[in-house]
Amino acid sequence: GYLYITVMVTDRDPIPPDDPMDTFSATLIAKKSATKTNLELSNPTTSHRLILAYWFSCYDKYYGQDCNTFCEPHNDNATGHYTCDSNGGKVCMEGWMGDSCKQLRPCLVSPCKNGGTCSDVGRVANCACPANFTGSRCETDVNECATGANPCLNGGTCENTFGSYMCICSPGFTGTHCHLDVDECATGISNCSNGATCVNGFGNYSCDCSPGFTGTHCDEDFDECTTSPCVNGGTCTNSFGNFTCQCKPGYTGGLCDQDVDECLTSPCANGGTCVNTFGSYTCLCLPGFTGRLCNEDINECLKSPCSNGATCINTFGNFTCECTSGYTGRLCNKDINECLKSPCSNGATCINTFGNFTCECTSGYTGRLCNKDINECLKSPCSNGGTCTNTFGNFTCECTSGYTGRLCNEDVNECLKSPCSNGGTCTNTFGNFTCECADGYSGRLCEQDVDECLSSPCSNGGTCLNRPGSFICSCPSGLTGTLCDQDINECLSPGTRLNGANCTNSFGNFSCQCSSGFTGRQCELDIDECLQTSPRCANGGTCANTAGGFSCRCPSGFSGRLCELDVDECATLPAPCKNGGTCENSFGNFSCHCSSGFSGQFCDKDVDECSLDASPCQNGGTCKNNFGGFTCECQRGFNGSRCQESLCTDGYCANNGTCTLSADSGGMKCLCLPAFSGSRCELGPDWVNCSDSSNTSAVCLNGGSCQVAPTGRHRCSCAPGFSGAACELRAVAESAANSGLDAWQKSIIVSSASVAGCVLLVAVVAGVALVKSGRLSR
Known part of the structure; x- marks a missing residue:
């Protein structure tokens, strides 16, 4: 709110009356603040200047910026158990709840047992129990062993305890839930004997026995001889935990599995090589020796090693051969090559043979050394009538026509020169050839054309046209084939049935059943539906012909294939009516009902209210148009949206003062009756108005009391040491009063005023401040 103050400055003299000096007025915003605010007031007429420092603080138990929130801490059952926060709100004490903090919290003394957690839900204590307890107060033990799934694993037995359970494990398992394996091998409780290795398993163990032992704990002897461990004929003898093998000659080792190398003693004689074998x-x-130890001579001559009639002579460990003529070598098995001396004549080839040679004569020669001529013509070597002529060492043949070759025994292949015309096939014969003509040709060399059209080969009215070596049939429409004997299925051709027509084939012809909108033999012609007499497009729509159909271009407001449907423009987005206008649909159209301030078909035009004949602004206000409305700039002393309200209302000026509009005061000014003053004539001579507060002592400061006189005026009876209309003045020390200084220059006097829970503190830097009255505007 606001606080209106008036400071009357008086020069107090030791002898009354005091001299009035000046009057200052100010409007202060009443907001709580601990920070001092400096205010300088001046009077241009008197050139007086007053400097104030003021601040607001709340009375005890009042809070808020306006000091209008009352809060007093209590700790009793009647009023409640709470303290106050910095904004005057109630803060419940420990253990209390509710709007007035009168309700004891249910969980202040927790009813929950066995570690249950208490929480206030709906102002009722609720217990959240640990997993091992249940019940409204967690008082009942949960039997974990009876919940269905046995918590003890691997055959363990579950035993319930209060608040928990325990597992009695089967042998070989341990842990809270018998989930851990007992390692019997690591704990030393296994019974593996005779050096066996303990192997732990899940829930048990086993013994890996050393060789020679068996049994669950390896405490029994194993008779290895039952498995015949001794090889190579060795004899097995069993002992406790072991066995021995007695080997046959040639073998050694624990299992008689190792060979004795006899060659280490060199048993073989006469340079024989010893080869060790297993056992x-x-x-x-x-060569020349035999026997197990190679100590016996071999008589090689017994096997007749000498070839080609040679004589064998035996020696100790060896033999020699005496060769016959024409042979050589240790065994007389090598031939002497006579051809190295070139014994053959006339280019003959010498061929060495085993112990001899022969001459292979060239053609025309004979004799052992090929030195005699042969008359080949005596044997008539020339074939097919060829004539033979002998020469020294040779002959020649002169062949008849159709033959060739040295002996005239080779046929001449006339087909290599392609004698057959027009694709005829040439077949060679011995001494001649024949031509197999292609269709349409004849003659020895296939050089003559055959006219096939003479036999009328074309069917169904086809025309025959002879061609060299062939003919063609020109078929009527609808037929095909070499002889015009095949029907053409025109329906298979994409160009036959157009525009979705159904095609029906017949021999040599076809017919089309057209889709709607088409005609013609192949349905290739479009029907212009827009030229037909029956109406097509409704409501003024324009008909446009299309291939096989038509379309309607609808006028605005209509839709549908035939423009038969009304368009609801009001349902389209964005809405056609702008600025809050209401859209009303009609058949083929719509209309907009505009909000105030707008016009036009779509309510998109602003109405200039200021251009109307009668201005909407009253009392001389200036009209300013804006989009969709207008504003009024009012003359001083008027307000309201149209400047229709005058600020000079009845009762604005107190004590029958007259309200006038004035540019100097920023709008309104009160003309007061004599003896009254103040911006609104609210101040009378030396009195205050106690009726501004229900607490009559609030306007009399510093312990003063407000008294109502019979005349209706009110005075303050001040406490000792204070004076003034509101007891706002503290008595000035005598030494200061008689110091010779003018009272206008005397030291600071502090006054205070109280309004609705707020205390106004004013420090006057120079002069004496008399607070005549205060008014709080809300």
């Missing part, structure tokens, strides 16, 4: 050895003897 024995052999001697590989040099």
Whole structure:
């Protein structure tokens, strides 16, 4: 709110009356603030200047910027148990709840047992129980063993306890839920004997026995001899935890599985090579020796090693051969090559043979050394009538026509020169050839054309045209084939049935059943529906012919294939009517009912209210048009949307003062009756109005009390040490009063005024401040 103050400055003299100096007025915003605000007031007429410092603070138990929130802490059952926060709100004490903090919190003393958590839900205590308890107060133990799924694993037995359970595990398992395996091998509780290795398993263990032992704990002897461990004929003897093998000669090792190498003693004689074998050895003897140890001579002559009639002579460990004529070599098995001396004549080829040679004569020669001529013509070598002529060492043949070759025994292939015309096929014969003509040709060389049209080969009225070596048939429409004997299915051709027509084929012809909108033999012609007499497009629509149909171009407001449907323009987006206009649909059209301030078909034009004959602004206000409305700039002293309200209302000026409009005061001015003053004539001579507050002591400051006189006026009875109409003046020390300084220059005097819970503190820097009255505007 606002606080209107008037400071009357008086020069107080030791001897009354005091001299009035000046009067200052100000309007203060009444908001709580601990920060001092400096205010300078001046009077241009008297050149007086007053500097004030003021601030507002709330009375005790009042809060808020306007000090209008009352809060007093309590701790009793009648009023409640709460303190006040900085804004005057109630803050419940520990253990209390509700709007007035009178209700005891249910969880202040928790009813929940066994670790249950208490929470206030709907002002009722609710217990959230741990997993092992249930019941409204968590007082009942949960039997985990009876919930269905056994929490104890691997065959463990569940036993319920209060608030929990325990598992008695089967042998081989441990842990809270018997989920852990007991490692018997690591704990030393296994019974594996005789050096066996303990192997742990899930819930049990096993013993991996050392060789020679068996049984669950490896405490039994294993008779290895039952498995015949001794090889190569060795004899097995069992002992406790073991066995031994007695090997046959040639073998050794624990299992008689190792060979004895006899060659280490060099048993073979006469340079024989010893080869060790598994369990024995052999001697590989040099040629001429035999026996197990190669110590016996071999009589090689017994096997007749000498070839070609040679004589064999045996020696110790060897033999020699005496060769016959024409042979050489250790075994007389090598031939002497006589051809190295070129014994053959006339280019003959010498061929060495085993122990001899022969001459292979060239043609025309004979004799052992090929030195004699042969008369080949005596044997008539020329074939097919050829004539033979002998020469020294040779002959020649003169062939008859159709033959060739040295002996005239080769046919001449006339087909290589392609004698057959017009694609005829040439077939060679011995001494001659024949031509197999293609269709349409004849003659020895196929050079003559055959006229096929003489036999009328074309069917169904086709015309025959002879061609070299062939003919063609020119078929009537609808037929095809070499002889015009095949029907053409015109319906298979895309160009036959147009525009979706149904085609029906017949022999040599076809027919079309046209789709709607088409005609003609092949339905290739469009029917112009717009030329037909029957009406097409309704409501003024324009007909436009299309291929096989038509379309309607509808006027605005209509739609549909035939323009038969009304368009609801009011349902389209964006809406046609702007600026809040209401759209009303009609058949083929619509209309807009515009909001105030707009006009036009679509309510998109602004109405200039200021251009109307009668201005909407009253009392001389200036009209300013804006989009969709207008504003009025009012003359001083008027307000309202149309300047229709005058600020000089009845009762604005107090004590029968007259309200006038004035440019100097920014709008209104009150002309007061004599003895009254103030901006609204609210101040009388030396009195205050106690009726501004229901608490009559609030306007009398510094402990003063307000008294109502019979005349209707009110005075303040001030406490000792204070004076003034509102007891706002503190008595000035005598030493200061008699110091010779003018009272206008005397030290600071602090006054205060109280309005509706707020305390106004004013520090006057120079002069004496008398607060005559205060008014709070809300």
